[in-house]
């Protein structure tokens with residue numbers, strides 16, 4: 001059984017994951033209309049992953065005697081200025097999500113809710129991977145700068161990354 005405090009904190013995280021999915025969907029659209037197919041595919045896949053993160057929390061809350069709240073979401077930006085700027089936004093967003101997961105883990109320890117603590121370990125590991133991936137991509141973008149040819153190759157690279165990943169679109 002979840003305490004009210006844990007239920008509220010998990011519901012807050014449900015909203016964060018849902019908003020993350022929206023942010024990456026907006027990034028996918030921004031990249032797609034500019035013809036960057038690889039980056040768009042990457043962002044569409046990432047958006048789906050965030051929805052999966054959200055659903056996993058929803059199921060957990062409901063199964064543990066709580067009630068998952070599906071709330072309205074903040075609208076993401078529609079313009080991202082440049083790829084560098086967009087991937088910086090993505091990286092900073094993931095750092096914010098990691099912080100939020102850490103806060104949540106902290107609350108479970110305060111409340112002595114070891115079941116939720118255990119459940120959240122999956123998110124802790126996931127955030128390590130997501131931050132590393134975002135940092136990796138950002139490093140590449142920083143090397144390329146505004147070079148058009150470089151961006152074209154980068155887009156192809158990212159396409160390979162999606163194709164190789166577990167959530168690769170068919």
Ligand code: OFO
Pocket residue numbers: 017020050053094097123126127130
């Ligand atoms: Fe990319 O964050 Fe979910 O957990």
